[in-house]
Amino acid sequence: MTTLVNYVVYFVCLRFLSINYLISNVVSWICAVTFAYITNKIFVFNSKDWSPGKIKGEVIQFFLGRLLSLVVETVMLYVLVDGLSFSSEIMKVLTNLVVIAINYFISKFMIFK
Numbered sequence: 821m822t823t824l825v826n827y828v829v830y831f832v833c834l835r836f837l838s839i840n841y842l843i844s845n846v847v848s849w850i851c852a853v854t855f856a857y858i859t860n861k862i863f864v865f866n867s868k869d870w871s872p873g874k875i876k877g878e879v880i881q882f883f884l885g886r887l888l889s890l891v892v893e894t895v896m897l898y899v900l901v902d903g904l905s906f907s908s909e910i911m912k913v914l915t916n917l918v919v920i921a922i923n924y925f926i927s928k929f930m931i932f933k
Contacts, residue, residue: 821859823916826852830912841901841908845894853886860927885926889919 829851833844857879861867867878893915900911 822852822856823920825855826916827912831909834908841912842894842897845897845912846890849886849890849893853883856886856923857882865927881930882927885930886923888926889922892922893919 826848828848830844830848833839833847834841837844839847860882861878896915896918897908897911900906900915901908
């Protein structure tokens with residue numbers, strides 16, 4: 821579902837709002853990461869501690885961990901789209917495969933351990 825949120829927001833920004841693909845990527849990242857934190861906490865990693873201190877730490881770690889994948893994806897998109905002239909729509913899908921793997925391992929082994 822997080823990937824779907826990411827794609828939908830990206831394509832809406834890109835195609836319907838005519839926002840640059842790199843900015844669309846950042847906007848879609850913000851929406852997807854917000855959605856992902858809540859769904860991962862509840863459904864993926866079954867984390868039951870909702871105390872303010874725990875949530876604050878998790879949110880900071882979660883967003884910082886995801887920030888790494890945003891940088892990786894943005895650099896990959898830039899190289900593939902601007903550097904090699906591939907389609908931003910197709911490259912968004914392909915680069916997201918790398919992002920999914922990075923995000924899972926960061927969440928599994930660092931945030932919701």
